[in-house]
Amino acid sequence: MSVKYTNDHEWISIDGDIATVGVTDYALQQLGDLVFVEVPEAGRVVSKGDEAAVVESVKAASEVYAPISGEVAEGNSAVADDPATVSGDTSGNGWFFKIKMSDASELDSLMDDAGYKAYVDGLE
Template identity: 65%
Template sequence: MSMKYTNEHEWIRVEGDVGTIGITQYAQEQLGDVVFVEVPAVGRKVAKGESVAVVESVKAASDIYAPVSGEVVEGNAALADAPGDVNAEPTGKGWFFKLKLSDKSELDGLMDEAGYEAFVKSLG
């Protein structure tokens, strides 16, 4: 499945009933150099819109929100030692966590790539 996006600049890529979540290229550019990432514990149940992870850069700390509801099945432990992966590959190895989706219909409310690009342009 292609990626979907939120107004908070998270992306989700769904395979089966598991979604991988991270932040967008735009978000990492706004943050600047990422120095610390806190990922959620496996087994944690989260609601759509809930703060699930934290990313800290030289400029600011930001919450990462769950784009959909579900249960955390994996956190990207590698980010503890290599937070810069978020800057280098925000949609690749810089992912934050994986969720087992509890309600796939929640994906319908998210933007597709064209919608997200238009949203970012509107931010000026």
């Protein structure tokens, strides 16, 4: 299993043709406490860059974009029911949705662990 990252501070964990997507600790730190999360329903077809989920803090709403094209296999109802689930477990139970990838070559343009770390360091 490998993990990739986007410029929008999403992580993508790859297992076969299923990509699990969440937001990074850096993203959560920027957003602040989450008070509302909306995840996509299974079966929705998304293209890379489409709005796929919504996260809201007390102050503002932000979109989570599909980092890869495909069909939504599952939205994480646990984070929608309790947005606090994301805090402290962004890379575990705090995942947002799973996509059955239609074009795995899209992964090539994403950052690996070291690349993302360097990207975040460059922002601070």
